Amino acid sequence: DVKVTQSSRYLVKRTGEKVFLECVQDMDHENMFWYRQDPGLGLRLIYFSYDVKMKEKGDIPEGYSVSREKKERFSLILESASTNQTSMYLCASSLSSSGREKLFFGSGTQLSVL
């Protein structure tokens, strides 16, 4: 069965810490995405990547960066975590950029920044 795996289900960090959220997919998908989910706001796109070492900003990239050194792995980096980055982070992947391809999601990482 296809799988998107996020390294942590729950994470607690302190303000100012550098935070890495890891995501791995086993489907040889071209595209990978990082979303942030907040109550009442739905899913908001932070960054996506359509190929190794390629990335595009989404709707809310401020305070975040990403890395895609291998096709199967897409990392989200919070350079200096702040309390307003407390949220659920969802990783997703899709086969191609046609628009018709469905997204496969990981189980999410609930990040709390204290």
Next chain:
Amino acid sequence: AQKVTQAQTEISVVEKEDVTLDCVYETRDTTYYLFWYKQPPSGELVFLIRRNSFDEQNEISGRYSWNFQKSTSSFNFTITASQVVDSAVYFCALSGANTGNQFYFGTGTSLTVIP
């Protein structure tokens, strides 16, 4: 502009009742795709259905059915004879043939089915 609106924030129904989740979209693309995803308490969004803009045929899958109407820009989702396992957050999403890397999600509808 691309936008998806799910006006219903929370819905509660008693088991075996029918329930309809509304989704209204805006797009300038002539070719686009609409999706529904289910997010159970475990957190992982699960794909339910995809609809192409050029196919307005309604679809039924077991207790689930979807009504796509381009005239009203709506893609509503009905659960017939709801069950407790249907309790989840449901998201409607839109993507365009020319914006394949961008999916636009609604804010979600939280459905609670009461036994």
